[in-house]
Amino acid sequence: MNMSIRIVQPILALILSPLLLGIINRTKAFFAGRKGQPLLQTYFDLWKLVHKGVVYSKTTGWVFRAGPIINLSAILLITLFIPLGHSKAVIFFDGDIFLVIYLFALIRFFTILAALDTGSSFEGMGASREAQFSALTEPALFLALAAIACGTGKLSLSEILVSVTSRFWLANISIILFVAATLIIVLLTENARIPVDDPNTHLELTMIHEVMVLDSSGPDFAFIVFASALKLWIFAALFAGVLIPDIGFGFWPNLAICVLAVLCVSVVVGIIESCIARLKLLFVPHFIFIATIFAVLAIVFVLRK
Amino acid sequence: MLIEFMMIFLTLVNLIILSTSRLSTCIKVIAFQGIILGILPVAEGHFDIQLVIFSIIAISVKAILFPSMLLRTLSQLNIHREKKPYVGYGMSLLIGLGAIVLSWWISKNLPLTVAPASSAVLPVSIFTSFVGLYLIITRKMALTQVIGYLIFENGIYMFGVILPQKQPLLVELAVLLDAFVAVFVMGITIFHISREFDHIETDQLSTLRS
């Protein structure tokens, strides 16, 4: 199918990703016996933030002002590479996996720098923990993607997910399960969900991602919220793309199934957040190491054939 | 495919036992291993009556009898966690990962006269034996060492089961009886050691020799 239809994928991502945060909050409220925020709350938040003024700390320089913009631009670029529904994404080429992962590194670099620019010990704390956790998740993510790339024999994200047909799925179920297990742990870590980080905590000493943006306000903060929603969408789309095979109905049904799956992933994240407590901070590296173990097991199983 | 899933779960529970310090978790893992190993002969699909009886005996001994004996000893001892082992839990997990890779490599290069049902069974059996040995070597609590011995024996047992030859029922029953007696004796010994010294840390027992 040509480019003009494929552009639907990132457009859907842009429109629907704030909904994911609303679904997660609503699921948590359901488990807590509350009614909870409206599903579209994130959209209202973004609207409110965009119409507010901004307060900059006098310690910050141009890096702090540039951080949210680089964050959002890079995420928008990544969205163009992520396939939805087992069809090719808008841009794809051999090796786009590396570009995507290192664009995430670009985002991380400037988010950490923006946090350090405020000269506050809270942001420094969050930044150093963020640096540690992402340094540990990167090998796991790479190895998991290497396993599925080796399994399908392709080097491009789009082509890999296109090749996850039902035949491939049944023949390689163990690899799919291991890669999916790694991806869900990486999703929880990178998107600051329980059990790694609590997005609702108000204690600066225990925050990781929330504290890095403590001094952001107004349109900057709107960019950051939107970017984090898109990041959740991207990881959920990858997870759904690996876990659900291509049943072969055609472009639009597959797309619908995938979008439904992404919304279900956010429900699952909400359930996990309601049922598990946050891990002790010293145990989080072990948690991420479990992801690495799954990734290594995936590779071992892929190579034994 | 069922066998493959069972092997995956076996690998995962072995990794769990390498990284946990709770003694009750270790015992639950032994029970789980017993169930899997009991089902293993029949999982290949041959419903021989001898194999079925054998599976039932194996499950009842490995998954019910041994764990309950160990649980009884545990409740008598009133100890719940492993004391600081010689090799830390994170490092044990790393070594376990290396052992998985090593056992896959060994099984690829090991010349077998008969091909087992699934290519995943041989490496996992080698890995299980390794985990059992590792527990015996690096843990200080006598109870964990007994569990390690049981896991080691499970690994060897699995190695025997996958070779699709007819095992004389009597030989296997004799092995099981052997293990049963060992566990019984070890359980009594642990209880007595604990009563005498108020702990079951074996590294301190070596001070007895002077």
Added chain:
Amino acid sequence: MFYCSIKIFLVGVFLIFFGGALSLLFWRKKKLSILAGTFGAVLGSILGLAPAIKVLLSGGKESLYLAWSIPFGAFFVEIDAISAFFLLCIFILSIITAIYGSRYLLEYKDKSLAKAIFFFNVLISSMAMVVVSANGMFFLICWEIMSIASFFLVTFEDEHKHVRQAGIVYLIATHIGTAFLLVMFILLGRESNSLDFDKFTAIKLLPASMASIIFILSLVGFGTKAGLVPFHIWLPEAHPAAPSHVSALMSGVMIKTGIYGIIRVLTFLPNPPLWWGWLLIIVGAVSGVIGVLFALAQHDIKRLLAYHSVENIGIITMGLGLGVVGINSGSQILAILGFGGAILHILNHALFKGLLFLGAGSVVTAAGTREIDELGGLGKNMFVTSVTFLIGAVAICGIPPLNGFISEFLIYTGSFRGLITKQLDLATVSIIIIGSLALIGGLALACFTKVYGIVFLGEPRSKHSVNVQESSKIMLVPMIILAALCVFIGLFSSFILKILNHCIAEIAGIGPDVVSSQILPLSNILTKVSFAAFCLFVAIAVLLFIRKKMLSAEKVSIAPTWDCGYAKPDARMQYTASSFAQPLVDSFKMILRTRKITEPIKDLFPVEGQFESSTPEVSRDYLFKPIFKGIYMLLDRLRWLQHGNIQLYILYIALTLIALIIWKIR
């Protein structure tokens, strides 16, 4: 004019040396000697660049052979595509650092600068001669001159004890390496009855064991210069001790001459067995991970950058190993990707490491201290330095759209292709590379956000970093040029890859046409990467515009940073370098063995507390110190020989002479 282009090259090298000699002549007048030296270096480098670029683009060989009276030695100079590439790196960085050094050296008010300038020019000319010499004896002579010149540069500030100690460590290490090289050349010479490189490549039927011994000797000898673990212990001592522009040159190109040596020896020995590739990859992976881990634990800015050089040499060696594995398994694309990635990373590392060291030099000059924990907030006063340093930091972490990403992209593509073939050896090697590169990338990101964030952002942490001044334009322009080159290579990488065509062909032993046909799809992919980078810039511009529109109607105000209600927030409450790195350092404490000395807080209202952390070099303490201790103990037994009595010494000599005569006559 082109037919004597190698003569132009030699004129250029001589001009560099002559400029240095002139500066020595004018040693009383500082400005004149600096001018002479810098002029000679820049002019000579430009002259030398021309033939190098020509050979690189056309792929031919230029040579000059003059016989010499030294046995087996000859003045045999040959520029082929490999040498041309290394000459490109050497001359570009020499021009930049010479211009920077001309202003930087003026900061040393009470010292005589002529020595530094003279040896700087000698270093450049000897490095250029090392990569073009085609005779073993000549190679070793130039190698030795290079080591000695850099030794004198490292010990420029020899009034400090730690500088002298660093110099001694460097001298010993480089000579141990040269000893291995000597044995290697003797073995090669024995096989081919001559020490000329073209005779080496013509050796047929080398027995496998001899080839392996030669390879191991070259790996140890050249690896000591390159900084492979565990022979890297001189790097973190020597690079911080030298003046910053010298550190930039040493880290940027001098250690690459070690890699040049390994590549050259690989061209002598065709048909490499698989285990050579394994060895290169494992040594590279270990160097990379250990380098970046130790860098993370440092809080001296130049020592940190020195450890990062170890890490990048590890990445380059992994690329070389991938290429060797590719040659061995007959997969041409793997060889091209591996060697191409390694070569491109050599160029990239020269650029961004040079940039980072020059930036560090500016910081040290402005603030007067190398301790990161005493800096902070320098970005406000030193805008250009901070921007160029940021570009260097982003590049070294391998982040798109800059050049570091492209070389890592090539190595990743190669290893993924190796993995997909599912052949067990290729796949295992690829997994090691992928895992190591991913881990190195994550840790490097943590390290450089630490450096940039703590040095240039936030508030000043001590009186050193208040009221710093931006460096002079002469020091800023070289950094801007390097930063621009980093961006340029990142954006126009497909074009750069095509330039490296002949060099890759030369190393891999494949015909250049085959290489260019294989490179074509890669270039297309890299063009798409550049297109994605362009989209990124467009997105940034659009978002900037949108934000400006959003804020034009609203209020923008300035306030202090959120301090959670503390009565007196202080700049010292900010995160320090050691606290930033502490989670990661603790995760890897088994390798790092950081020592922490603390005075605990005692009373309810504590007055003082102290904390100090240091990470000594593990290889030095656990590997080399015991070895040297053992050697000392052994040699102590022979101490009775040294009694100081001259007549007994003469007796020894006489006895030896008599014994030799008797032995010869029999």
